[in-house]
Amino acid sequence: MSPDAARSVSRPRGATDPEIRQRLEHERASRLTQLAAIEEERHEAPRDLMVAQQSAIQRVLTEIEAAFARLERGAYGLCEGCARPVPDERLEILPYARCCVACQRRTV
Numbered sequence: 001m002s003p004d005a006a007r008s009v010s011r012p013r014g015a016t017d018p019e020i021r022q023r024l025e026h027e028r029a030s031r032l033t034q035l036a037a038i039e040e041e042r043h044e045a046p047r048d049l050m051v052a053q054q055s056a057i058q059r060v061l062t063e064i065e066a067a068f069a070r071l072e073r074g075a076y077g078l079c080e081g082c083a084r085p086v087p088d089e090r091l092e093i094l095p096y097a098r099c100c101v102a103c104q105r106r107t108v
């Protein structure tokens with residue numbers, strides 16, 4: 001067994017590192033596709049709307065990069081608010097979630 005595999009097993013999470021990585025890569029790829037699509041329609045859509053959409057997607061991409069960084073340092077899936085594990089169901093829907101639902105509500 002490689003050291004990486006051992007690390008994944010010892011972590012108390014439902015999904016393994018490669019699975020999480022795959023989810024995040026999928027999210028990133030679909031956001032990049034969206035950005036490309038917006039870029040293609042730039043002559044048809046109102047400019048304000050386009051800029052708003054682009055910046056919303058950029059924000060998500062930033063979150064995805066931050067999630068990759070947390071994965072690297074072994075902090076993925078831990079809430080940044082209360083340091084408790086974020087429920088797997090939430091991470092499945094939002095793989096780049098920083099916080100559990102309770103903390104998210106507090107900050108919004």
Ligand SMILES: [Zn+2]
Binds near residue numbers: 080081084102104
């Ligand atoms: Zn929390």
